[in-house]
Amino acid sequence: MSEHIGLVTIDPESYLYPVVESALTAAIPGIKIKKLLDDTDKGKKVVQYGEYEELDFDRIMSDTENYLACSYVYRKALIRKHFLANTIAVYTAKNPDSILRTAVPESYNLEVDYAEFLDDSLDDAYELRCELEANEEKVLKTFILKPSMSDRGQGIRLFRSIDELQAIFDSFEEDSSSDEEEDDETEISEAEKTYGESLKAPTMVEKDDDDNNGVITSQLRHFIVQQYIPNVLLLPEHENRKFHIRTYVIASGALKVHVFKEMLALFALSPYTDPSTLSVNEEDSMIPLHGHLTNTCLQGEQKDENSVHLFWQLKGLSDVAKEQIYNELCEVTGELFKAALGGGIFFQPLPNAFEIYGLDFLVTEDHHVSLLEVNAYPDFKQTGEVFKRVVIDELFNSVAHTIVAPFFGNPATESEKLKLVLEKDVSGGW
Template identity: 30%
Template structure:
């Protein structure tokens, strides 16, 4: 590998800064690290790596075609088709119009865009842009809910759930009221907790269908659901204690919703890799379907705590709700018992003539009750995880294909790479005729993911991830072209894993140059 200079700057993300520097130390030779781009370096960058926050990157250098320079940047300049909710919704919709058999048909939520300034504009929209949603609402299906997400808000801010047109009307009226309040005034006790949102972020909304019998509301921290999805996969993180304590017995477990944080790396124009160590982020309290929460009160009174899985809204819990997906193997699947629980447990059997004292009878009854309860629930297996990972890879491959077709808002170039934090939710369909037991569903794509919320216990996976990025994206770029390097790159097939990165897409765009 040739010598090069590395510009590293993450002023508001010290953990990312440390991980980048640590990853660069694994390269040979190690680059010369600078924390600012001097005018001389900009004028004559030579071999330069920009591994920095988006706002610190010199994007003109990324697009430069100076024959005396070789610049690699840690972000694509144009990628709104992926990282903005309403653009991603539109991107997937357009792609499915052309490719109706894509896995995105069942691996991404049905969505509506809503551009609105005042609540009274809703009446007209029900007969226009939202006419098909209006038809769904008029069916009055108690299991159908929708989630409203401001297009420019993040980290779970501004999320609202609604079931009727009237509830959506009240939500917008609530936003209008907040807009008229003094700027910066703290939100009152409206039941929304930390999901308040700046009114400047409210204009562009994405409304997504939510079926509470499916994974629906689960990730209100970015919860996207589709009509046809089954029950949410519910597990209890307490079955994987973070200390030396014993896991609680089955009868004390409670099903929690969770979403999966998947780290994905896009490189050049374009290869896409999925990091195979996936995080599961759990809600703080057990899941309750919204139809059982709401008792005819105001929409704003709906408690979102059972549905919020975003770690940025649960900072007081620390690492309590974070697990590696593989750690959940053996946990009981609490979303759908295999058999109905008997109303009355049978008396314990005993041999003829054998005397049993009351304590023995009670102990035997408890044992049989525990065995009967155990038989109702299946466990989460390694095979289940393998299937979910395969689905995630397929959905992400199609998502990036969709973004590529929206070229105005996604323009991959050969001298850039980018790390994304992508959120999925897993639904559970226990019906015997279900095409699949578990289904991974895309929620959203985040640039510059908040990796510091992973917590110190699992920081090692981030260290491994960044080292993998350095070896997969950085090292080859600054390595002189050779037949050996080309052969190694060509032999990395889609579906193969190296450096714990599973390749899920390999496209050659725009005449092989990506420009």
């Protein structure tokens, strides 16, 4: 009987299940893949790959020798947008020469309970108010609004003035009211319980019209405003469509951080247009987003064969430029996790856990990278079937052989696809 268990609790019909199963069985001889544990599994070593809420958090803390989880418990310092902004701000204040100072867009925190209180929030974010007031005579900068707890690009909006920002929050409130009228008996979710009854959960409603990327159904408190990066790299060979790089990063133990070399370039639906020159839609007073949002989750049926490419196969970009971008991206990633370690309780690496994050980077026309966000449990399916073997299969095989196998006493097989960007011993530090 096998002494090693692979507890795979994600949906067996999911895009990822056969990938995880294949990677574990290839890396760990004799491992038994199971959906549930039973009494006969006591004392055996277990690696679990499942959704965050499916993990055994008590066992993560109490059985470090026999239980390996696919997620850390505390990592808000990275995956919540306002926590991430604060993590970087604190770190760069103490380390002014850090590459993070120039590798992250200028950010502002907004706390808005209701649209009518936006003006009060701007009093607290007075630097943002000054920037927007300066735009009234001539548009100098465009800004992007992101709900801190949303993912997959939902709820993102562009604006250039206080009036445009007010219109955004007014529309959020209108959509929230409409949704609540349709379903006023929805159960209070765990997020609502956590953040208080006055703060609703960050659920989204997909809209059918082309210019809507989903709206927040209820008030969120925390938002991030970032200066929109105007000088993005555009490649004529790819129709001058804006793109970002999706990079998979693996944090393991306490602590090693690897960057997976096979990266994706995710493209917007239409050619890029300077947002400062765009007029707002007459219907909703919003700036059109099609040429600006590169998150393929939002493209639905409009997504085409040009929406996703392998970074290393991009046309119009030299090998030297690609290496420069990749090396800087790795440096930024290592520094980011070093900053997160200084975030106290909000990022706590554990010796018996690992986690795959999806980091998104924009590339500027001078080939520098700018970190956009960090995603836990990234949507691997956006890779599609064409690049699944090259990216997702290789990623999980590398993780299984390099990180999971040693937990079961097997030698690690170093993968040329994984680049170590940070190694720091923080075990026992919590």
